[in-house]
Amino acid sequence: MTSPNEESHDGSGELPDHTHNHGEDSHKQGHTHDHDHEHIQHTGQDGDDVTSSIDQGDVAQFSVPEMDCPSCAKKVENSVEKLDGIQSVDPQVATGTLTVSYDDEQTSATAIEDRVEKAGYTVENTGEVTSKFTVSEMDCPSCAGKIENALDRVGGVTTYETKPTTGTVVVTYDSSRAGEADVIDAIESAGYEVTDTTGDKSERQEAGGGRESIWTSSRALKTWVSGGFVALGLLFEFFLTGQNVQIAGLFGTELLVADVLFLIAVATGGQEILRNGYYSARNLNLDIDFLMSVAILGALVASLAFGEALYFEAATLAFLFSIAELLERYSMDRARNSLRELMDLSPDEATVKRNGSTETIPVDEVAVGDIVVVKPGEKIPMDGSVVDGESAVNQAPITGESVPVDKTTGDEVYAGTINEEGYLEVEVTSEAGDNTLSRIVEMVEDAQSNKTEREQFVERFSTYYTPVVVVFAILTTLASPYILGTTWSTAVVYGLTLLVLACPCAFVISTPVSVVSGITSAAKNGVLIKGGNHLEAMGAVDVVAFDKTGTLTKGELTVTDVVPLNGNSEEDVLRCARGLEQRSEHPIGEAIVAEAGSAGVAEREVDDFESITGKGVRADLDGTPHFAGKPGLFEELEFDLSHVHATTEGGVVTQTARQMCDRNNCLDLLEETVPELQAEGKTVVLVGTEDELEGVIAVADEIRPEAKRTVARLKQLGVARTVMLTGDNERTARAIAEQVGVDEYQAELLPEDKVTAIEELVDEYDGVAMVGDGINDAPALATATVGVAMGAAGTDTALETADIALMGDDLAKLPYLYELANDANGVIRQNIWASLGVKAGLALAVPFGYVPIWLAVLAGDAGMTTAVTGNAMRLSRIRPATDDRDAVADS
Numbered sequence: 001m002t003s004p005n006e007e008s009h010d011g012s013g014e015l016p017d018h019t020h021n022h023g024e025d026s027h028k029q030g031h032t033h034d035h036d037h038e039h040i041q042h043t044g045q046d047g048d049d050v051t052s053s054i055d056q057g058d059v060a061q062f063s064v065p066e067m068d069c070p071s072c073a074k075k076v077e078n079s080v081e082k083l084d085g086i087q088s089v090d091p092q093v094a095t096g097t098l099t100v101s102y103d104d105e106q107t108s109a110t111a112i113e114d115r116v117e118k119a120g121y122t123v124e125n126t127g128e129v130t131s132k133f134t135v136s137e138m139d140c141p142s143c144a145g146k147i148e149n150a151l152d153r154v155g156g157v158t159t160y161e162t163k164p165t166t167g168t169v170v171v172t173y174d175s176s177r178a179g180e181a182d183v184i185d186a187i188e189s190a191g192y193e194v195t196d197t198t199g200d201k202s203e204r205q206e207a208g209g210g211r212e213s214i215w216t217s218s219r220a221l222k223t224w225v226s227g228g229f230v231a232l233g234l235l236f237e238f239f240l241t242g243q244n245v246q247i248a249g250l251f252g253t254e255l256l257v258a259d260v261l262f263l264i265a266v267a268t269g270g271q272e273i274l275r276n277g278y279y280s281a282r283n284l285n286l287d288i289d290f291l292m293s294v295a296i297l298g299a300l301v302a303s304l305a306f307g308e309a310l311y312f313e314a315a316t317l318a319f320l321f322s323i324a325e326l327l328e329r330y331s332m333d334r335a336r337n338s339l340r341e342l343m344d345l346s347p348d349e350a351t352v353k354r355n356g357s358t359e360t361i362p363v364d365e366v367a368v369g370d371i372v373v374v375k376p377g378e379k380i381p382m383d384g385s386v387v388d389g390e391s392a393v394n395q396a397p398i399t400g401e402s403v404p405v406d407k408t409t410g411d412e413v414y415a416g417t418i419n420e421e422g423y424l425e426v427e428v429t430s431e432a433g434d435n436t437l438s439r440i441v442e443m444v445e446d447a448q449s450n451k452t453e454r455e456q457f458v459e460r461f462s463t464y465y466t467p468v469v470v471v472f473a474i475l476t477t478l479a480s481p482y483i484l485g486t487t488w489s490t491a492v493v494y495g496l497t498l499l500v501l502a503c504p505c506a507f508v509i510s511t512p513v514s515v516v517s518g519i520t521s522a523a524k525n526g527v528l529i530k531g532g533n534h535l536e537a538m539g540a541v542d543v544v545a546f547d548k549t550g551t552l553t554k555g556e557l558t559v560t561d562v563v564p565l566n567g568n569s570e571e572d573v574l575r576c577a578r579g580l581e582q583r584s585e586h587p588i589g590e591a592i593v594a595e596a597g598s599a600g601v602a603e604r605e606v607d608d609f610e611s612i613t614g615k616g617v618r619a620d621l622d623g624t625p626h627f628a629g630k631p632g633l634f635e636e637l638e639f640d641l642s643h644v645h646a647t648t649e650g651g652v653v654t655q656t657a658r659q660m661c662d663r664n665n666c667l668d669l670l671e672e673t674v675p676e677l678q679a680e681g682k683t684v685v686l687v688g689t690e691d692e693l694e695g696v697i698a699v700a701d702e703i704r705p706e707a708k709r710t711v712a713r714l715k716q717l718g719v720a721r722t723v724m725l726t727g728d729n730e731r732t733a734r735a736i737a738e739q740v741g742v743d744e745y746q747a748e749l750l751p752e753d754k755v756t757a758i759e760e761l762v763d764e765y766d767g768v769a770m771v772g773d774g775i776n777d778a779p780a781l782a783t784a785t786v787g788v789a790m791g792a793a794g795t796d797t798a799l800e801t802a803d804i805a806l807m808g809d810d811l812a813k814l815p816y817l818y819e820l821a822n823d824a825n826g827v828i829r830q831n832i833w834a835s836l837g838v839k840a841g842l843a844l845a846v847p848f849g850y851v852p853i854w855l856a857v858l859a860g861d862a863g864m865t866t867a868v869t870g871n872a873m874r875l876s877r878i879r880p881a882t883d884d885r886d887a888v889a890d891s
Contacts, residue, residue, distance in 0.1 A: 059099065059100070059101050060102070060112060062099075062113065062123050063123065064076065064097065064116060064121050064123055064124070065122075065124055067091060073091035075119045075121075076089075076091055076098060076116055077089045078119075079115045079118055080098075080100060080119075083106075083107045084106045084107060085102050085103035086100065086102050086103075086112075087101040087102055088100070088101040098116065100112050129172070129180075130171070130172040131170070131171055131180055132168055132169070132170050132171075133171065133184065133187060133194050134167060134194065134196035135192050135193070136167040136193075136195055137192045138162065138167055138169070139329050141164060141508040141509060142280075146192075146279055146280055146289075147162055147169060147187055149190070150187060150190040151186050151187070154173070154178055154182055154183060155178060156178030156182070157173045157183065157186075158172050158173060158174060159172040160172070164512070166516075169187065171183050189279075189282075191275065191278075191279030214326055214330050220326055222268050222271060222272065222322070223319065223322040225268045225269075226265045226268040226269025226315070226318060227269070227319050229262070229265035229315070230265045230269075230316065230319045233258040233262045233265065233312065234258075236257045237258040243257065244256050244258050245257060258312075259311045261315075262312055262315035263311055265315040266296060266314050266318045268318075269315070269318035269319045269321075269322045270296050270314075270317075270318035270322075272325075273292050273293055273296065273321060274293050274296070274297075276289035276293075277289045277290045277292065277294070280293070286470070291466075291470070291499045291502050291503055292317060292321050292499070294499060295317055295496040295499045296318055298495070298499075299317065299492070299493075299496055300314050302492040310489065310492070310493065313493055316854050316857070317496070317853060317857065321857050323858075330866075346432075346437050347378075347379045347381045349361065349363060349381070350363050350366050350382065351374075351375075352366060352371065353370075353371040353372075353373060363382065363432045364432050366382055367428065367431075368430065369427065370427070370428045371387065371426070371428075372384065372425070372426045372427075373425055374423075374424045374425075374426060375419065376391070376421050377418070377420075378418070379415075379416060379417070379418055379419075380414065380418070380419060380424075380426060381415060382428045382430065383412075383413070383414055383428070383430040383437075384413055384426035384428045384429045385410060385413070385429055386408060386410065386411045386412075386424055386425070386427075387409060387425050387426065387427045388424070389423045389425055390406070390408040390409070390424075391406075391419050391421050392404035392405065392421055392422070393407045393413055393417050393418065393419055393424075394417060394418040395417045398414045398416060398417055398436060398526065398808075404420050407424065412429075413426055414436045415432075415436060453533070453536065454511055454536065454832060458507060458510070458511055458832060461504075461507075465507070469501060469502035472498055472843065473494075473496075476491070476494050476495055476498055476847050477494060478491075484847060484848075486849075490849075493853060497852075497856045498846050501839055501842055501843045507832065507835040507839065507864075510832050510834075510872075511828050511831065511832065512532075513868065513869050513873075514824055514828045514868075514875065515532035516872075517872040517874075517875045517876055518535050518823075518824040520876075521876040522820055525813070525816065525879065526806065526807040526810070527805070527807065527813055527816070528804065528805040528807060529804050529817075530805075531803075535820075535821050536824070536828070537803075538767075538786050538804060538817060538818060539820075539822040539823075539824055540766060540767045541768065541786060541821075542720045542721065542765040542766055542767050543719070543761050543767070543768045543769070544714055544721075544769045544771060545722075545724070545757070545769065545770045545771070545784065546722070546724050546771050547724075547725060547771065548726035548728060548736055549726065550772075550773035551772055551773050552742075553702060554701060554703075554704055556591075556702075557590070557591035557699050557701055558591055558595070558699070558700065558701075558702050559592060559594075559697060559698070560682055560698050560699065560700045560702070561696070561697070562574060562695060562696075563673065563698075564695045565688075565693050565695050565696065566693060568694045570599075571599065572694060573694055573695030574592070574595065574599055574601045575596065575601045575602060576604070576626055576628075576687050576694055577596065577628055577695075577697055578592065578593055578601060578603065580617050580619050580621070580628040580687070582603075583606065583617075584611065584617055588685065592697060605621065605622050605623075606620070606621060607620040615632065615636075616628050616630055616633045617629060625689060625690055626687070626688070627688060627689070628685055628687045629685065630686070631674055633686070634688065634693065637690060639688075673696060674696070677698045678732075678735075679735055680739075681731070681733075681734075681735030681736050681739075682735075683699045684696060684697075685697045685698075703736060703739055703740060706811050707740045707811055708739065708740050708741050710814050710815060711740055711741045711742055712741060713815040714815055714818060718822070719818065720765070721765070722741075722743050723743065723744050723761065724745040724746070725754045725757055725758075726745065726747055727747075727748060727750065729747060730747045730748060733746075751779055754779070754780040755779045755780050755783050758783045758784050759783060761784075762783070762784070762785065767785045767786070768784045769784060769788055770783070770786070770787050771788045771790065771814065772788070772789060773790040773809075781803075786803050788803065788804045788805070788806065788814070789806065791808065791809035804817065812880065813880055816878070820878050823874075827871055827872055827874065827875060830871060831868040831872065834867070835864045835867075835868055838859065838860065839860055839864070842856055842860050
């Protein structure tokens with residue numbers, strides 16, 4: 001008997017390293033960690049087991065664990081001794097370490113490491129420590145720039161990565177040359193407080209509830225006080241003019257009541273601005289804090305220099321920019337909340353059975369093998385397997401499934417899912433930091449590092465934007481009195497206004513907040529996107545290629561038709577087939593036995609079982625020889641398959657017979673019945689004795705009920721072409737393709753043939769997505785523009801290697817993913833061009849007097865930052881389809 005080829009797929013596509021490297025130091029410590037897969041999160045400076053490439057001037061020590069025999073040691077020693085300047089080589093096989101004394105004027109630790117690797121051995125980077133620092137005040141690209149400049153000056157730091165959208169900094173450093181305290185000092189020297197390190201429990205608490213309200217923070221209180229003095233100053237300036245008298249003098253200029261009030265407003269509201277500006281100057285960072293500090297101080301200096309008070313402008317800058325900073329912090333906090341919601345899914349504590357009783361302990365203390373008790377309504381704290389009890393579990397936080405899944409003994413459950421109704425005891429199978437939910441959170445955090453093409457363009461553009469606008473501000477200040485005939489004080493105001501517009505914060509943040517919003521929204525709906533570049537690529541896909549088995553179909557053979565013949569009933573046919581197939585290990589035989597079991601048919605006594613290679617099986621059932629197999633087997637037994645009597649019910653021809661035969665109770669199996677069943681993609685098995693055919697059984701890999709709807713919805717959303725790639729036979733492939741509605745199919749493909757097919761599609765179209773469910777088609781998934789793996793929850797390989805993973809086994813999430821990615825691309829485009837257009841428009845209008853300084857602050861900075869963040873958050877409203885409805889966006 002033959003069956004459709006079993007196919008499974010998995011995506012691949014490792015995320016590239018986007019950390020910053022620091023020259024030779026990075027190489028000395030071996031190879032930089034891939035931040036997506038090797039988060040070594042040590043704390044403290046004791047540096048357990050950190051002895052790799054410790055450069056002590058003319059002595060270096062390397063960790064070479066593969067050097068585990070005298071022969072290995074000799075090879076390493078001979079290879080290293082070929083270098084000039086080597087004084088002694090001491091390989092220690094027992095510890096896997098190599099100590100080398102050398103003349104540092106003739107060679108280096110890097111060269112020695114290269115010689116070790118040329119001997120065929122790997123130098124491990126156990127001397128590197130990677131720590132994560134929470135810097136909640138770092139909420140914009142300019143903040144990140146200051147911290148990066150500060151970290152550049154720390155010896156021993158090999159890589160770092162700043163993430164303004166989550167307020168974290170990941171730093172890799174050589175523990176022999178720097179420690180955690182050195183990194184914290186560097187970050188704080190840039191003007192930012194480190195509130196937590198290495199993502200321990202306190203980080204969870206910080207990320208969850210109990211955070212200080214932005215609007216009642218110390219900076220907010222200073223801002224409100226500053227606003228009060230600005231209002232009082234305006235009152236005296238425009239309404240109580242009679243009381244606005246001189247009360248002091250400064251460098252020969254008069255200070256009126258309003259001026260003093262404005263100066264107090266500057267002192268309160270501008271305190272944080274000037275402090276941050278100082279750190280910006282100290283770290284050589286031309287950012288918004290530095291530019292605003294120059295603008296405020298410039299207004300004050302100009303007031304003294306020109307004798308025309310610009311105290312109001314300085315106070316307005318201090319107050320409104322502080323408002324802008326608070327709004328930016330609030331907007332960024334909204335974006336961060338989507339990630340915090342993921343982090344908060346997992347409970348902090350677990351109830352564990354130990355020593356005959358139960359105790360509640362922190363999840364970090366739960367060990368693999370512990371039995372965790374989960375009562376109705378509680379969240380499951382760890383990944384594990386059910387060992388007692390049964391219940392419906394809401395897996396929506398992980399897989400996005402809207403309907404709870406019944407769980408019983410032996411079933412797998414995930415951390416963060418919710419026990420709906422029953423009592424469960426779960427044996428823990430993974431540690432707290434290694435469960436499915438933790439990996440999802442980590443991957444979502446790291447996804448920001450995989451920058452989209454637009455984000456890379458924005459970053460390149462922003463490096464030119466600020467200097468150009470600053471130069472424009474200087475030229476405007478110097479040229480306005482001569483070209484436009486303005487006063488010097490007005491020209492200074494124009495220049496200060498342009499300085500306010502010179503920072504591209506809204507422009508730079510426009511893409512990352514959109515990416516974070518889209519990726520975290522997808523994660524909460526059971527779709528894990530491994531990077532902004534994959535989100536962008538998915539939205540630009542023109543072609544979607546599907547694997548068949550396990551993707552468009554369920555991947556499990558089932559009995560679809562039973563046609564009884566010659567007076568036998570369906571139960572008789574299944575009873576014989578069960579007896580014949582119950583000793584077979586073939587998937588078709590297993591499907592028939594399963595169907596017979598679910599139908600409750602009785603078993604028969606089986607003797608003399610024999611497998612007839614390529615044709616079927618035979619056995620004695622209750623002493624009578626029976627056969628099951630291909631039609632060709634029964635032709636060899638000299639049956640006339642063109643004239644077979646169908647079973648009737650009380651003299652009435654059965655519905656199946658009526659559909660298949662035009663001679664009432666006679667079927668032509670060769671010309672009609674078998675070809676029709678095969679045309680539907682089914683495998684046909686005949687059952688009978690040497691003298692009589694008893695029935696026909698059709699087996700098929702059932703099409704997923706959502707497959708046709710998914711393909712139709714993708715076309716409706718704008719996918720130009722859908723393709724099915726399968727290793728199955730032509731007839732089955734054609735039948736499945738017609739039922740599902742794909743535009744074309746390719747059958748009988750080997751894995752390398754699928755790669756070729758994808759390559760041809762990539763050459764013809766801009767974007768190609770490949771959708772599969774396992775690891776067999778990993779090469780094709782990697783070749784596609786985007787590889788999408790199905791059913792990745794609990795599957796480490798799929799979770800780690802896919803570009804995008806549908807956590808549940810639900811093909812209907814694909815249209816949601818495409819729509820989300822498409823909308824994300826639209827939002828990114830809107831944010832980029834809107835922020836750039838508003839800034840450019842305001843900047844060009846400044847020299848003509850159309851843009852007051854307050855408008856530059858509110859519209860050019862606070863307004864645009866808030867607008868692009870709010871626009872990005874719209875992505876969280878897109879929801880997957882439920883039942884037969886399309887994905888919708890809440891209004």
